[in-house]
Every structure is written in structure tokens, then in C-alpha cells.
Amino acid sequence: MSDQIKFIVDNLNKEPFRKNYNLITFDSLEPMQLLQVLNDVLAEIDQKQVVDIREEMPEQTAKRMLSLLGILKYKPPGNATDMSTFRQGLVIGSKPVIYPVLHWLLQRTNELKKRAYLARFLIKLEVPSEFLQDETVADTNKQYEDLMEAFKTLHKECEQLKTSGFSTAEIRRDISAMEEEKDQLIKRVERLKKRVETVQNHQRMLKIARQLRVEKEREEFLAQQKQEQKNQLFHAVQRLQRIQNQLKSMRHAAADATPESLMKRLEEEIKFNSYMVTEKFPKELENKKKELHFLQKVVSEPAMGHSDLLELESKISEINTQINQLIEKKMMRNEPIEGKLSLYRQQASIISRKKEAKAEELQEAKEKLANLEREVSVKTNQTREFDGTEVLKGDEFKRYVSKLRSKSTVFKKKHQIIAEFQAEFGLLQRTEELLKQRHENIQHQLQTIEEKRGISGYSYTQEELERVSALKSEVDEMKGRTLDDMSEMVKKLNSLVSEKKSALAPIIKELRQLRQKCQELTQECDEKKSQYDSCAAGLESNRSKLEQEVRGLREECLQEESRYHYTNCMIKNLEVQLHRATDEMKAYVSSDQQEKRKAIREQYTKNIAEQENLGKKLREKQKAVRESHGPNMKQAKMWHDFEQLMECKKQCFLKQQSQTSIGQRNLLGTNISCFEDTFI
Numbered sequence: 001m002s003d004q005i006k007f008i009v010d011n012l013n014k015e016p017f018r019k020n021y022n023l024i025t026f027d028s029l030e031p032m033q034l035l036q037v038l039n040d041v042l043a044e045i046d047q048k049q050v051v052d053i054r055e056e057m058p059e060q061t062a063k064r065m066l067s068l069l070g071i072l073k074y075k076p077p078g079n080a081t082d083m084s085t086f087r088q089g090l091v092i093g094s095k096p097v098i099y100p101v102l103h104w105l106l107q108r109t110n111e112l113k114k115r116a117y118l119a120r121f122l123i124k125l126e127v128p129s130e131f132l133q134d135e136t137v138a139d140t141n142k143q144y145e146d147l148m149e150a151f152k153t154l155h156k157e158c159e160q161l162k163t164s165g166f167s168t169a170e171i172r173r174d175i176s177a178m179e180e181e182k183d184q185l186i187k188r189v190e191r192l193k194k195r196v197e198t199v200q201n202h203q204r205m206l207k208i209a210r211q212l213r214v215e216k217e218r219e220e221f222l223a224q225q226k227q228e229q230k231n232q233l234f235h236a237v238q239r240l241q242r243i244q245n246q247l248k249s250m251r252h253a254a255a256d257a258t259p260e261s262l263m264k265r266l267e268e269e270i271k272f273n274s275y276m277v278t279e280k281f282p283k284e285l286e287n288k289k290k291e292l293h294f295l296q297k298v299v300s301e302p303a304m305g306h307s308d309l310l311e312l313e314s315k316i317s318e319i320n321t322q323i324n325q326l327i328e329k330k331m332m333r334n335e336p337i338e339g340k341l342s343l344y345r346q347q348a349s350i351i352s353r354k355k356e357a358k359a360e361e362l363q364e365a366k367e368k369l370a371n372l373e374r375e376v377s378v379k380t381n382q383t384r385e386f387d388g389t390e391v392l393k394g395d396e397f398k399r400y401v402s403k404l405r406s407k408s409t410v411f412k413k414k415h416q417i418i419a420e421f422q423a424e425f426g427l428l429q430r431t432e433e434l435l436k437q438r439h440e441n442i443q444h445q446l447q448t449i450e451e452k453r454g455i456s457g458y459s460y461t462q463e464e465l466e467r468v469s470a471l472k473s474e475v476d477e478m479k480g481r482t483l484d485d486m487s488e489m490v491k492k493l494n495s496l497v498s499e500k501k502s503a504l505a506p507i508i509k510e511l512r513q514l515r516q517k518c519q520e521l522t523q524e525c526d527e528k529k530s531q532y533d534s535c536a537a538g539l540e541s542n543r544s545k546l547e548q549e550v551r552g553l554r555e556e557c558l559q560e561e562s563r564y565h566y567t568n569c570m571i572k573n574l575e576v577q578l579h580r581a582t583d584e585m586k587a588y589v590s591s592d593q594q595e596k597r598k599a600i601r602e603q604y605t606k607n608i609a610e611q612e613n614l615g616k617k618l619r620e621k622q623k624a625v626r627e628s629h630g631p632n633m634k635q636a637k638m639w640h641d642f643e644q645l646m647e648c649k650k651q652c653f654l655k656q657q658s659q660t661s662i663g664q665r666n667l668l669g670t671n672i673s674c675f676e677d678t679f680i
Helices: 002-013 023-027 033-043 058-071 082-093 095-107 107-124 133-163 168-197 200-258 259-300 306-333 336-387 396-452 460-589 595-600 600-627 629-656 663-679
Strands: none
Touching: 002 023, 002 095, 033 058, 033 107, 058 082, 058 107, 095 107, 107 133, 168 200, 168 396, 200 460, 259 336, 460 600, 595 663, 600 629
16 A cells, blocks of 8 residues: 555656655545545546536536546446445545555556547447437438547557657658659759750650650550459459359259258248247246346345355255155155156156257257358458458369469479579589689789789770770660661651541541531521520510519509408498497387486486586585685795794704803793794
């Protein structure tokens, strides 16, 4: 534990954390501070985790950290119960939980950064199947999966480039070498241009040579296409032969097979499948359920000690003794019918066990066959991807083996010839060495003789002159050869041009006739187009006139419709008024008092009488107000004067309070009271 804490403290004191902890200060951190340290380490791995945990709920912090640790594939020690304690310890900031997490994170920071970066793009969003029924959602999901696959390939290529070992210095050296080669080639091309400029008609010859190069490139391209088509044809022929062989084998099998045999085979398959479905699989399912129930029961029970195991063993021994006693009693009875039935039961159980064993063997054989077919298909695909050919079968493989044998015999003969050539080459090489040594000795003797005679270097200059003359003759021959080649090339090109002209002459004649026809047709097309334009202009003018007439008729129709609706509404209003008038006449003429009261005239007369009574009352009230208006106004004025008097009294009292004596204040009070009495 101390080594773990020391490792954590050392890494936290380095870049990029720089916490400046020691063992004592780190061990004395509070749970909240320890959680913040863990969050800082997680934020260094994933930038989304940059959070101040004091501003976040503890449940959210634990959920966020647990999700990131799950993405980083951190496995806490222990089983499921320890997992719950791990979550609880992460929430409360327990040291036994936080320290192993920090140690694990700081050990592999770079690897975890890469994993967190990839998790942002490679964790697939699970879309419910009912939403994928929508076409737009399905297309978007497919694009999302394609982009994820593209990201995987690009990331793999990027990693391969990073680990490929190419350095910038090597690339720069290669670029500089290529630039030097480019300069040398440019200089060489310039020298060749200067040499060619002295030749007559060099521009025409260069043009012809350029055309020749283009034609050669085209010829190479066509030859390559021809080779590819030959390969495709060969593969197609091989595929056709294989398919024909398969067809023959299938026809042969179909010819040998009769309807009865096919029906028998199908019945056997049906019996086997029905046995598997009705007998074997239900038994296996029932056994699995029993095992699961038993295991659940064992898990739910408390842990057993040594004493509990001893008790169970004693119970098992007692039950075994009881079973043995019952078997002995049954054997003592010795009933013949039971003996026969037991024999039949034993035989039936043996047959059922054999049947189950054979069914299992058949199922295993089918699984092995499916696996082998899968492996064969994978291997064939791999071979097809490797060299573009398919795996040979049957007669084709035999023919291929015979070809290999013939080629192996040819190879052995060629190998023997090569060995003879190598032996002869060794002998010739040895003779060459001996001749070189002899030549060197002769040259040395010749040099000594030349020095004695006073003509040293004569043989060397003679050899140089002979070599220069030989080179000059070779250059002259090359020049003559190049001129001959160029003249032959010009002749060939002229012949090719004449052949092409002769081949193109009938085509050119047809082209002239077609051009004349094209001119005639264009003239006819122009005439038809002018006729069409004039006809279209006349029809367009007629159409505009008709549109104006239709517009005017529509406006008149709308006006008439509005007039019709207006008159119809007026008629309905008059009908309603007429109906109300007839009802009023009926109510007014009827002898029933209640009907008369319902009449509008009676209601209006009643309202008029009520308004007249109200007017009388208001006039009487107005008269009373006019009569009492004068005294009331006088009284209101007196109250206003009294209010001013009291305000004056207040102001005088406040002014005289600090200036006059008590006697003067009393005198003022008596004067004011006398004034009030006189006013009242």
C-alpha cells in the first residue's frame, strides 16, 4: 500500500498535475479533496470531465466517474458484492477505493487517453427497433455506422503511418536527392535539345517522335487490357468448367436417386428433427431448468460450515442404506412379472440411451460439418483475395498435379543445366584471373623495357589513342544509325499517315454527305421553328384576349353574386320584421291580458310610465337641492375660514413658543379664545 501511495504522489507531482504533495499531506486529504484529485486525473484523460465536484451532486459525480471507468475498462477487485461497496466508496471518497483507481489510471495514462478519444466516436448509440422502421432514421443510422467504419480505417492508417518509421530527416534527404536528379535530368535534356537543334526538320521529327511515344503507350495500355481480358476469360472458363462439373455431379446424383429414395431420406430427416424437438430438447431444457433451480437454491442458502457438511454426509449415508434395504426387500419378493418388466425396462432404457447417444453424435457431426464448410469457405475467400484464383477441385486438381509434375521434371533438367553452367563459369573465372595476372606481368615487363629505352608511357598513349579512335568510330556509327533510324521512322510514319488517309477517305466522303444533310435539316428546322413561333404568337394573343374576357365575366359574376346575397339578406330581415309585426298585432288585438302584457307596445308604455315617474322624482330632488344650495355654500365657506383660523393659530403658537414667556402665552390664549367666541 505504501508503494502504491508513493507511486501516486510521484506521478501527481509531475507534469501536467504539479500538485506538490508528499506522503503525509496526500494521506491527510479529506474525501472531497481526494475525489477532486481523482476527477483531475480523469479530466487529464478526457477533457469532458473538467468539473468542480463541489458544484455537482454526489450521485451525478459517481455516475459520471463510473461511466468513464467503464469505458476505460477498469475492473474493480472482488465480485458483485464488492462492486456495490466500490460504488458506495466512490460516492463517499473512501481511500481504499480511490487509491487503486488512481494507481491504475496513472500507470497507463497515454493508453487511456487514446481509449477515451476513440470511445467518443466508436461507442454505438442503440436506436430502438421501432424507430428504425422510419426510412429517414434508418438512413441516418446507416450513415452513422458507415462513418464509424470509415473512422476505424482512417485511425488504423494513421497509427500505421506513425509506427512505420519514416522520419522527416530521411524524407528531406530523399527530396534533396530527387531535386538533384531533377536538375541533372534538366541539364541532360537541355544538352540533348542543343544536339537536336543542329539537325534539319528537328521540330517535325520531335512531333513525330512524340506521336510515336503516345502510340507506344497506347499500345502498352491496350496490351495490358488484352492481358487482363485474357485472364478474365481464363477465370470465366475455369468457373464454367467447375459449374459444369457440379451440374454433372448433381445430374448424376439426381439420375441415381428415385422418388422413393428421396422420400425415404426426407422421412429420416423429419423423424430425426421431430425426435430432437419432441424428446431430446425438452429433456435437456427440463434438466437445465432443474440445475438452474438447484443452483439458485444453493445461492440463496447461507454458507455451510464443516459441521453442516458432516450432517449432510451422514444423511446421505442413511438414505443410501435405506435404498439398499428396499432393493433387498424387492429382490426377496422375486415376482416373475416384475422381473420381466424390469428386463423390458432395462432394454428400453438401454435403447433410449443409445438413441440419445447417436442423436448427440449426429448433432456433433452436423456441427463439425458446418464448421468445416465454414472454414473451407473462409480459406477459399482468403486464397481468392490473395492471388485472384479459386481453389481447384476434383479433375481440375488432378490435371493441376500432373502439370506440376511435368513442370517439376523440366525444373530439374533446367536446374542441372544451370549447375553445369555454374561449374563452367567457375573454370572461366579462374582462367580469367590467370590471364589477368599474366597480363599484369607482361605490362610490368613492358614498362621496365620502356624506361630502359627512354620511352616510358608509350604503350599507355598507344592504347589511349586506339581507345579514342574506337570510341569515335562507335559514335559515328551511332550517329549514322540514329539518322537511319529516324529516316526509317519518318518513312514508316508517312506510310502510316497515308494508310490512315486512305482508310479515312470513305469516312470523310460520308461525313460530307452527312454535313449536307445536316445543313438541309437545319434550314428546314429553322423554317419550321419560324412557323411555330408565328403560330404560337397568334395563339398567345388569342389566349390573352380570352383571358381578359374571362376575367371580366368573373368580376360580373362576383358582383351579381354579392348583389344576390345582399337582396336575400334584406328579404330575410323584412320577413322577420313582418313576422314580429303580425305577432304584435295578434297580441294587441287578443282579449287575454297576459298576451297583451307580452306585447311590445305595452312594454314600451310601461317603460315610459316608469321613466316619467323617475323624472318627477329627480325634478323634486333638484328643486330641494336648489333651495338648500345657498345655506350649504355659506356653511362650507365658514368651515373653510375655520380651517384657516386653526392653521394660523398653529403657526402663531409655534412661533411664540420659543420667544414669549408663560404669561404672554396665556394672554395670547385668552385673546384667541375671545376671538373664537366672537366668531362663533
